Amino acid sequence: MAGPTDRTFSEPETEIMEGTYRALREYGYADLTMKHIAEECDKSTAALHYHYDTKDDLLVAFLDYILEQFVAAIQAVEVTDPAERLDILLDRLLAAPADHPELLVAMLEMRIQAPYNDAFRDRFQQNDEYVRYMLKAAINHGIDEGEFADVDAQHVTQVLMTIVDGARTRAVVFDDSQALEIARSAADEYLDAVLTVSR
Amino acid sequence: MAGPTDRTFSEPETEIMEGTYRALREYGYADLTMKHIAEECDKSTAALHYHYDTKDDLLVAFLDYILEQFVAAIQAVEVTDPAERLDILLDRLLAAPADHPELLVAMLEMRIQAPYNDAFRDRFQQNDEYVRYMLKAAINHGIDEGEFADVDAQHVTQVLMTIVDGARTRAVVFDDSQALEIARSAADEYLDAVLTVSR
Numbered sequence A, B: 001m002a003g004p005t006d007r008t009f010s011e012p013e014t015e016i017m018e019g020t021y022r023a024l025r026e027y028g029y030a031d032l033t034m035k036h037i038a039e040e041c042d043k044s045t046a047a048l049h050y051h052y053d054t055k056d057d058l059l060v061a062f063l064d065y066i067l068e069q070f071v072a073a074i075q076a077v078e079v080t081d082p083a084e085r086l087d088i089l090l091d092r093l094l095a096a097p098a099d100h101p102e103l104l105v106a107m108l109e110m111r112i113q114a115p116y117n118d119a120f121r122d123r124f125q126q127n128d129e130y131v132r133y134m135l136k137a138a139i140n141h142g143i144d145e146g147e148f149a150d151v152d153a154q155h156v157t158q159v160l161m162t163i164v165d166g167a168r169t170r171a172v173v174f175d176d177s178q179a180l181e182i183a184r185s186a187a188d189e190y191l192d193a194v195l196t197v198s199r
Helices: A011-027 A034-040 A045-051 A055-075 A082-094 A101-111 A118-144 A153-173 A178-195 B011-027 B034-040 B045-051 B055-075 B082-094 B101-111 B118-144 B153-173 B178-195
Strands: none
Touching (some): A011 A045, A011 A055, A034 A045, A034 A055, A055 A082, A055 A118, A082 A118, A082 A178, A101 A153, A101 B153, A153 B101, A153 B153, A153 B178, A178 B178, B011 B101, B055 B082, B055 B118, B082 B153, B082 B178, B101 B118, B118 B153, B153 B178
16 A cells, blocks of 8 residues: 555645634534635635535545544654554544544534545545554554564454444543543453463 | 432332333434323323422433332342352342343443533442442452452452443443453453452
8 A cells, every 4th residue: 555545635735625624623614615614714715616506515635634644643653563553553543633523523423424425435445444543553663573473463453443443432422531542441451362472 | 328329219110210221222212202102101292390390400310210110129139259249249230231222322422421510420429329329339348358359449349340331331332242352351350450369
């Protein structure tokens, strides 16, 4: 896998994405309009439509954008130790979202569109696969080095993402960022149990 | 705790709840109307409004109803062995929903209303607490019997519900009932790791 998406973002497109981020935090998904996004990035709605035909097209691009951001942040981390890398990935997945709860709400609102919106579903699927690919790389590295037990890395990453998604859902439904801390600890307990090499 | 909710359901109310169940599976939450529910239970919308002022009132009652159903099904199980009881609870939470994926979609749609609807949020919170209360009872029983390690039962039930909610979210977003099986196995692996008494 080269990059997570095939998409690149020009400077005006990046401005639109940053405006979308702010507009989603402010209005949530249900009340989001192209006008809100246009206002947040100081552009006309015509300028938005020049880049994206529909609001859905723009939001699909936004899903690509946040994955790119996530991956770039992870790739900037030069830590290669497998256990430390897993730690950093899980912190990013579970600790960072506590800083912007409104975005968690908007993202879950978008995720629940998946049954009715194939483009959204494809993108969430692709993002999930890419995050699991990064987790798996760290796990397989640890197995190769003899640091981790010889687990089914595919299964372990699916369990980790189940914990991540459960925490995010619970943080939104119960308005409780503690859900993220509980999950962070659950992930550690689970990894300790399955990855520890018996000596 | 006596029962999970203070509510009792008369015969017509039970019919309305059963109709709501079918209507939610058929139309989802977003497209659900009182008319749909009335048709599904062969009543007039006036008859529905006699029992429930608004659609939201009716849906809050529905959330109580499915918790009552869940608890009744669990209480009918006369198994007292702690490990077996945990198994049965987790099967109910994770295996049973695979039989009605449309209800999982509708329930997640209702859960994402929580940030905007206090009555829904209170009910989801209360349901979650009651399910965790049942899980905790089985865990504490196992600890008392010396079958389980002396864990923080509160934390363990929060982790289990994180796995349950993650699986349900993933089953809906990815239209993949395998998410429930993965979570069922994750719950077992986690419980094995934390509950096993070192001898």
